[in-house]
Amino acid sequence: MKQKLLNNTEAIAIGFMAVLALVTGGWNTIVCAVIAGLLIGLSANQNRDGIIRAGVLGAIASIITAIMGYIFNSWVSTLPGVDNQAPDHLTAYPLILAVVIGTITSLVVAWIHSIHEEARRKQAFLIFMVVCAVIFPFFDQCPTLAWNGPISIANPTVGCTTSKALLWVNAVIVTMIFALQALGLNIVAGYAGLLDLGYVAFFAIGAYTMGFLNSDHLVAQDTFLKTQFGFWLVVWGSAAAAAFFGLLLGAPTLPLRGDYLAIVTLGFGEIIPIAAKNLAEVRIFEPISLFINQLFSKADAQSLDRMQNAEAFLKNTLCLIGCDPTRPFDFTAGTKGISPISPPVFGNILGIPKIYAFVNGDYIPWYFLALVLLAGSAFFIFRLRDSRVGRAWVSMREDELAANAMGIDIVRTKLLAFIIGAMFSGFAGAFYASYVSFIEPGSFAFDISVTVLAMVILGGTGNITGVILGAFITRVVDLVVLERLKQLINGITEKVFFSGIDNPALVQFVQSIADATAYKVMLFGLILVVMMKVRPQGLIPAETAAQKRKA
């Protein structure tokens, strides 16, 4: 039988990364080459020939990416509208490094992949991924190899001159926030089989809890809150608040059948942002005295008149919240949004001096914080899956009637999944609020619920690694590829076709049609449809312990 020149994974890896290098270029070429090498290494045969082949193929892929990077450097970066990069970003160094590092990556990954003993292979792969994750942000922030002094916490960029070319790190931090949400939704949808279409509600609750307790918004209004609580305390409060609302929503609705739950959660996901929008002017009266006041003033026409007068009204009734007649209590800040939300601080509590404070816009510490949170959560969920309740979830998804007959309390088990899922979303929301430092109701729209669901389905419902992978693919396509593609297409059309045309309306029209980011939702929809048709179990399907042992 004639062997195919490339298998599917290799072809996709080389093709996709070449495109990515073409639209990002510069030092990003190295990232592209490494990802291509990773995929090639993973799809290699597990023997010596496989490693050699992976090395050759990795070298070819790296050279192709480097060529694409060269095209970006020499041509695409000169197009109008494309993000300017630091000039030293566009030298030949990154391209040469991309070839070397990409080839090494494919060799190393293929070698790790060929380790026979499963436990050791997984360990080696984990170490490799950790090394990649730790090195990664410095590549993005390091356009030159110039040595800029010793490494310190204040100067964590390995002494590189910083540049504004932080294309990836920000995207990856946001991706990790979404991955955290996807991990939670994976418990709800993947383990317990509950369709939650309003998952963003818990994200919003977590974010707003952070906004309330860790910003000056409520403190400035001289309310019950006298001081900010700080990130490390509030992050747990956010998770608890989301879990509480999960309980509140889940307890009455989970005994219902699947479709009803989808409708209820859909509604809840709409309610929370709307509540956040409308709770900007709150004035609450104590209801009993209000009632008595109305009762006594019934006969008295004059007092009825007085009722119209807000000030007199306030005198006659016991006001609880928002009593200042000129200014009601501003709870959520409405569409203005809450800002600034304080970033985390190490130390500065219980008499310990301040050790280090995160700064918004300095991405690298945030990157590592997000990495630690994500890794911790993934580990926690791995352990949870193998626990008693984890097995109950799996058996319930397999066959609910049988699980019930085995003595599993279906409603309670589902509720637990719903609450833990909500908790992770709240956790992610708290981190998000502190990271972007600004939240408003528009950040918690329905499309986030859909995107997170798409991540779970794309990656593989019920599989932790798959879900994280799904989050990365979806988000990187969204934040990097489409954004850059838009710039590229606009740049080309502007330079090549419109140079002679003096019709701004026509130019605008063509550019709005060619705007790749506008096709985002359509693209995700298309991906979901194709996945359902071709591979309904996701990229990495859920594996059971039975398979694990057999492997």
Add this chain to the structure above:
Amino acid sequence: MAILELKNVHTYYGNIHALKGINLTVEEGEVVTLIGSNGAGKTTTLRTIQGLLKPREGSIKLNGEELTKLPPHDVVKRGVSQSPEGRLVFPRMSVKENLEMGAFQRNDKDGIAADMEKVFGLFPRMKERINQRAGTLSGGEQQMLAMGRALMAKPRVLLLDEPSMGLAPILVDLIFDIIRELHRQKTTILLVEQNARIALSVADRGYVLETGEIVLSGNAKDLAHNPEVEAAYLGGKAH
């Protein structure tokens, strides 16, 4: 006192009156069979006993303790487990995991391990396939697994729902040999079967169910020779 006692149990599916006053007892160590044609209410009876369906009227007692209002997980905890109709093993879990799910309500690790060995003693084939996915087992093996899983709950009363369903005759014989073995070990069993002949051959006593009502009951041997039962469920005297 009977270990399991049903008194005047009425169960409805919506407005459909499925069980119209079932009275039934099972004594300790006894194998009792419930026979009847399709749709007579056999499976409904078992599901009602386990709490998967709620009776609208009547009482179900285990050793004198009321089960009627209890949810299924509490019924399992009190010692009633079942091998459901159509087996319903967890297809993507291994044989071992399936068995462990049977012991979900138990906490005694040593007891669970001992019972697992006991199940492997009854069904040696399960031990051979311990890490295989349940969905890849044959029909007969899945039936064994479902029975083993029910036994893992250490039930005081074991409910078996149609263990012969969809199995080749040789496998049916094998399954019923195991039921006989369980009987010898003094396991209390309520057996629901369409295959009346083989069911009556292993049982001590039997009940005949027809459209939600018990129309006949008595000693299994007598029932097997009852002309009405022969005509309706044993294919007349043709054998």
